[in-house]
Amino acid sequence: MxxxxxxxxxxxxxxxxxxxxxxxxxxxxxxxxxxxxxxxxxxxxxxxxxxxxxxxxxxxxxDGKADLQQAVCRRILERLTDDLTPIWHGGRSPVELITSVVDTIVHWLTEHSALYRYLARHSAGSRPGGTQDRADALTDFTGTLAVRLSKLLRTVLELAGRDVRGTGPLAFGVVAFAEAAIGRWLAKPECLTAEEFGAALVRGIWTLIADFLAERGVDVDPDAPLPQGLAASMLDPAASAE
Incomplete structure (x- = not known):
């Protein structure tokens, strides 16, 4: 038995x-x-x-020092994610959405600069010889942002009956651009306030997105509220990048 x-x-x-x-x-x-x-x-x-x-x-x-470090990195980014969560709901225009995300991240990292530097120091992908099979909290975080942006762009193009190819690479490129810019500004502000830097970054992000859509014949009003369904699509846990 x-x-x-x-x-x-x-x-x-x-x-x-x-x-x-x-x-x-x-x-x-x-x-x-x-x-x-x-x-x-x-x-x-x-x-x-x-x-x-x-x-x-x-x-x-x-399971050793590295496990503790990665657990700390995950928790740091969970805190930031919690602050970002309300932003993804509808009612905002494209520029308002981008501005809210950028301002939240910039101000959060400014107030918690030690935590950001800890993330940069202990991100698995940033350390020489770091094990690539271990979950990298920072990569997961930026990847989630990129997937949400890709889903949004893809939905906009689908509604307009346009070619949706390339949304994934563009979205990940935009997020990488923003991440690099924020990291550089935190290290060397060059006399730019958080508000000035955030506004410049928003303009850069919107220019990339608007040009991408315009090439496919889609003209989006940056100040018109996004449909509620569009915001909901960004929150779909089954959404994946191209």
Whole structure:
């Protein structure tokens, strides 16, 4: 006869796993607080001090230092994603949508510059010899933005009966352009305020998008509200880039 599962043992395992995940989340939040205080070069001892535990106990909940770093990166970007979530709903024009996204990201990164530098330092794809099979939180974040933009462009072109090819590469290129520009500005502001830089970046992004659509015979009013259905399509979890 097959061996029956032990409900007492299974219950203990479930409770332990739940407790482990809670403690892991607490340690990640402590690490973020330590980064805010000590900068992106924060030491494990400083993180452990914020968590109120010895260093060895901290690592019981992570598969080494790299696992802790990636968990912190994911949580940092979850916070930024939460701030962006309300923007994706309808009622905004194309320029208002782009401006809201850019302003939110720029101001968030300005207020949390240590967290941004931590992301740049510990992003899996940015480290020499970094393992490419491990999830890269920053790549996931920028990829999500690019997929949403690609879906929006594709829907606009489909409604106009135009060629939809190339929306994916264009969307990922726009996001890469914005990411590089923001990174450069944070490193060397060159006397531009956040408002001035954000406005210039919005103009650059809209120029790329408008030219792409115009080449396909689509003229979009940058100040006209987007249809609610169009915004909803951007939030479709099944949406994928070309």
């Amino acid at each position: 097959p061996e029956r599962a032990n409900p007492v043992k299974d219950g203990r395992a479930a409770r332990w796993e739940g407790q482990r995940e809670r403690r892991r989340a607490e340690f990640v939040e402590a690490a973020i607080a330590a980064v805010e205080e000590h900068g992106p070069e924060v030491l494990t001892e400083q993180i452990a001090a914020h968590a109120g535990v010895p260093r060895p106990r901290l690592y019981r909940h992570f």
